[in-house]
Every structure is written in structure tokens, then in C-alpha cells.
Amino acid sequence: MAHEHAHDGHHGAAHAHWDTSVWPFVISFGILFMLPIAFSFHYAYNMPFAAILSLGIGIPLIVAGVVGWVNEAHTQGEGLSYGAMGWFILAEAMIFISMFAGYWYMRLIAPTWPPAGTVELPKVMPLVMTAILVSSSFTIHYAEHLLHEGDKSGYVKWLLLTIVLGACFLGMSAYEWSHLFHEGFTVKTNVFGTVFFSITGLHGSHVIVGLCIFLAALKPALSGALSMGFARTAGLYWHFVDIIWFFVVSQVYYW
């Protein structure tokens, strides 16, 4: 495609350079090593050392890529992220809908439910977790309100409180998982174990992503350079994670 430059003189639109960014390239190849190659080495070929080696290549690439990207985007600014997050949430919601659809389908055709081997799930803990996650939705909303009013240090405080609440939620979730593992209820037990751990795990991974977005917002927020658009986008994702939890808790714990 060398002619592209050869033509510049021809039509006279002399441009200094074409925009570039190395980070998408770095992240993509990080993903190649971290996910398929490491997974295959570990599970398909039983070569744990090679798997760790690929993780050692992939994870630093991804971390470097994300940090570089955030710095670049932070200095150049990308608008329109709020609308884009809306579309992204549509796709995310479909992941949960298909998990729930599979769960409902298997549950409704099952001769008996719950299948053999299921243990009693805790009843109080999920309520506490719900309360924590719902209150974190309110705290981030209040933080955005403060940022909108121009109170940047107030935003940082309430953002930190939200992060702490999210971390508490994750901690309780991990505690509950280990408790169930000790009782012998795992993904392998039966189809309910499979569904229980995949749905709560999927939701938990979204909590982690939400916390990562908040951490990415924290640095510019501390230096007072956070844009309202980024704050609203992060908040929108968090509200989505919160709303999904209502479905998780009602369908998996209390049905």
C-alpha cells in the first residue's frame, strides 16, 4: 500500500502523520498468551510450567497495555463513552440472560429439584450482601452528584467508600464460596452446583471489573482532572452490576 504516500504530493493534502497507538496491539497479544495459550497448556496438554510462562508473558503485556491506554486516553480524552457504555451493557446483559435461560431450561425439565448432592445455601448472608451492594449504588450516585456540584474532594471520598463496599461484597462472596467448598458443594457436584458457581462467579467478575474502572478513575480524580463523562460511565456500569445482583439473588438463592 505504498502508493498511499506516493499520492500525497499528487493531491496536495500533505498530512504530517497518521494517528497511532501501540496499546491495542499490545493488549491483543497479551490476551493471546494469557487466555488460549496458557489455558491449553494447562488443561489440554498438562504442561503447567509452560502455562505459567505464557501467563508471565500475557499478564504484563495486558497490564502495560491497559495502563498505557488509560494514560493516553486520559491526556487525549474520549467523549461519547456514556452512550457507548449503554450499548456495551446490552451485550453484557445478554450474557446473564443466556446463563439464566440455560438455568431455567434445565431446572424446568428436571424431574426433581434440587438435584442430589445439593447443600443448604445460607439465607442471611445474601441479604447482607444485597444491602451492601445496593448502598454502594447510592454512594456512587451521591459521589457523582458531588462532582457535578464541583466538590472534587467529596467525590474522591464517596468513590473510596464505594470501592470499600464493593470489596466487602467480594470478600463475603469469597467467604461463602469457601464455606460451600468445605461442605463438599462444588461445580462438579451436580448441575445446580455448576449453575450456582458460574452465575455468582460471572457476577463477581463483573464486580471486579467495576472496581477496576473505579480504580482507573481514582488517579485522575485525585489530581482533579476527572471528566464528568468518565465518572458517569463508571457509575452506569456499577448500577448495572447492582441490578443484575437482584436477579442472581432472587433466582439462585431464594427460588
Add this chain to the structure above:
Amino acid sequence: MNWKEWIFTTDHKRVGVLYLIGSIAAFAVAGIMALLMRAELSTVGPTITGNPTQYNVWLYAHGAVMILGFQIPALTGFFANFCIPLMIGAKDVAFPRVNALSVWLFYVGIILALLTFFLPDPPDVMWTGYPPYSTITTGNTAMYTFTVLILGFASIIGGVNFLTTIAYMRAPGLTLGKLNIFVWCTLGAFVLQLIFVPVLGTAVTMISLDKYLGTNFFDPTRGGDVLTYQNLFWFYSHPAVYVIFLPFIGVIYEIVSTFAKNRVFNYKMVVYGGIGGIVLLAGEVWVHHLYVTGMADWLRIGQMVTTLMISVPVGLMVIGLVGTLYKGSITFETPMLYALGVLFLFLIGGLTGVPLAVTSLTLHLSDTYYVVGHFHYVMAVAGTFSIFAGVYYWFPKMTGRMYNEFWGKAGFWLTFIGTNIVFWTMMDIGVKGMPRRYYDYSHFPQFEGAHQLMTLGAVILGVGFLIAVVNWIVGAARGPVAGNNPWGSRSLEWTTVSPPPHGNWPSPPSVAEDWDPYCYGRK
């Protein structure tokens, strides 16, 4: 030439060209797989391999790479990237870095698909990956899962990017009623991608979880159910047909309107009835892939009705094309030949699909070569022809140069003839009882002659495609300079210089009150 400005580019046109190069490479690989299968089937019994699993690997690579590595990336990657910002008068997409991420994730997906040939245990699960076979095979199902997941993630972030771009970045005065049909079509395709790709991602993740981590989604002895997979898989993969169909018919609309020098017939009905109808109905027809798997009758009959219903919006889009041709002043350059070829192939493919939608006829036709012939006509070759039509059509804009018209037409006629030899014969022996996916058809020796004819047709088809690709490469390197608007189109992308510079226009364009992309016949 600065190679860094290509590898690390965030410009939508260069990202588009990267998509095109990758998808044509994928097309070549998947095409070679098809030729290997045809060579294998040219005699009864083993021909070029004695190993049936090898045949399954070719079958897997052909299907998965053609759909996920060639058609969807070429249509929603290359064409969307190259054309949409130019058609809506934007200087780039909304998120250029996200765009670069999606093209490199696409390359990672291609690399994974090609790794298949170097693995000791390549995946052999076809492109559908049905359990329980995929969870017990010795093949590497994880590679299949991750190929789908990575390509799927690339197309989701691409979809988010383009929907945001179309919503917020149109030039002043470019109202929704003045969008090109291609932009509307792609918008519909991306909405479908956003809704349905996550479902496929979930389904293929479940098979790898089952195979490698011991979960029980598809293990009936522990309460799982294999049909869950088929439902989730086809809940994506039928709409995937429309993800391919919508952009390809959009490309054909642009070409037909330009070369017939005519307004798009029934613009509003095409947009609201055709595209809107397809987007609304796409998610309610997946059960026609599962007619013979033991679905409940109420579901089968209901989805037979919706399947027949979806031919109405599709028909509206074909009527729009024919109406655009009517009383046009038509010229037959290479892009137009391919476009008319699509119309012909799509008509045959569409009409032969109607018997398959009817539950009673399907009992006879299911899992025969008739099905294979039908979906190759309607989706595989019609889609591929439109990709070739579109590349020829936007070739002068992309490179600033012209391809060779004689070799363009020669390539078209060879592919067109080869296509009809292969897939018409396929439908014919399918009706007579030739089952699909057979490595050795020694129970059906009467079809050996037909298989040899198809192998010959496949070679002709391959030569035709090869001529086209060589024509592009030679044209891009040393074709004559084409000028900014060689076809005399009214659409916005032809108003800038060829090839467009970074930022597309020296100053942002705005459109006149009485302009629309198809305003032929008035100055």
C-alpha cells in the same frame, strides 16, 4: 512507507484495510480446506487421506474460518470501517483505539484458527461444536472456544464503536432519512451482534468448562442437558446469518443504485420494513435448526410460522433492489456483475430455503446435501460475491487506482459458473438422499459422478476467486490512477479525494437540504 503507521494505526480506513487483508487470508485458508474436502470426496472411499478425523478437522476449519474469520470480519469489519465514517461525513470512528483493539483481536482469533494445523490434537467439532462430542473428543476444544470468544469480543466492541459513531458523529444536515442503505443495514447487523454474540460466547464457554473443569452443563447424568447448548448456539447462529445478510445486501444496494443511476426504490419500506423486520424477527426463528432433535411441537410449529414470516422483510429488500434496477440506465462493470450475481444466487438460495422451513418437508431434507447447497447459495456464495462486489466497487476509493476490467469480468464468470455447478449439483443429490458430513460415501456409490462434477466446479470457482485477488494486488500496485469519483456516484464517500487522507476531509463536510445519497437525475 512507514510500517509503524500501519501496524499501530487507529485510522478507520487503515484498520479497515487490515481487516480486509486478514479476512482474505482467512478466506484463502478456508477455501483450501474446501478444496481438500472436495478432493477427498472425488472418489468413493479414502482418496487423499485415510484418516476420517483429518476430514473432520478440514470441515471444522472450513466452516469456522469462513464464517467467523472471513465473512463477518470482511462485512462488519472491513466494509463498516472503511465506508461508514466516509458515508456519514465523520473524520473517524467514535473510539479509534477501540477500533484498533478490535482488528488486532481479530488477528489473534485468526492466529488461533491457523494454529489448528500445527496442534497434535486439532479441534474436530465442526463450526457448531455440539456436545456431547465436543466435551469428550480428544481434539482441543479449548482452541475452538477461545477463537469464538476472542472474535466475538472483537465484534462486540466493534459494534459498540459503530453504533456510537452512527448515533453521534454524522455530518451537519445528515438526518437519519438521508443515511445510505448500507449504513442502516450495518446498524441493524451491529444491533444483532450486540444482542446475540454474548449468547454464543456463553454457550462455547460452557463446553470448555464442561470438558476441562468438570462442570455439568451438558452431562445428563448430573442433571445437565445437551439441547441447552443447541438452543443457545442457534439463538446466536441463526441471527449470525442476518449479521452477514444485512451488510451484504447493503453493499449490493449501493452498487445497484450507482450502476443503475437510479434512486433506491421504496427507501422507507426497505429501512423500516426490511431491516427493522429482520432485526425484530431474527431472534425468533432459531428452532428451525433443531426441527429433528425432539423439540416440543408448540415450539416447532410456532417457529415454523416465524421462519416463514421472516421471508417477508427479506422479500421487501429484494423488491427494493429489483425496483432500483427498473428503468435505470444500467452499465455492467465488474462490481455490477457481481451484484447481479448476488441477486440471482440469493433468489435461488432463498426459494430453496422455503421447503426447509416447513417442518414436514424437513424430515426428508434434514442433514442432506440439500441443506448444504441451500445455505451455500443463500449465505456463503451470495455473501462472498457481495464482498467481492464491494471490494471492486470501493477499490478506486481505497487505493486511488483502478483494477483491470477484463480480468475482473473473467474472474466473475468463472466463479459464477463454478458456483452453480457445485451447489446446484449438491442440492440435486441431496434431494436424492446424499447425507452431509460423510467422509466415505461407500453406501451411496451412485453419487460418485456428481461428486466428481462438484470437485471440478470447485476448482473453477477457486480459479475465479484467485484471479480476482491477483487483480486487486496488481491493481493496487500499478493500476492506472482512477480519479475521485469514477462511477459517478452521489454518495458522500465519493466527494473526498482518493485515497482519502487522515481525517477524510480537509474541512468537515456538510450536506445540502435537497441532497441524499441516491439523488440521481437532478443536479
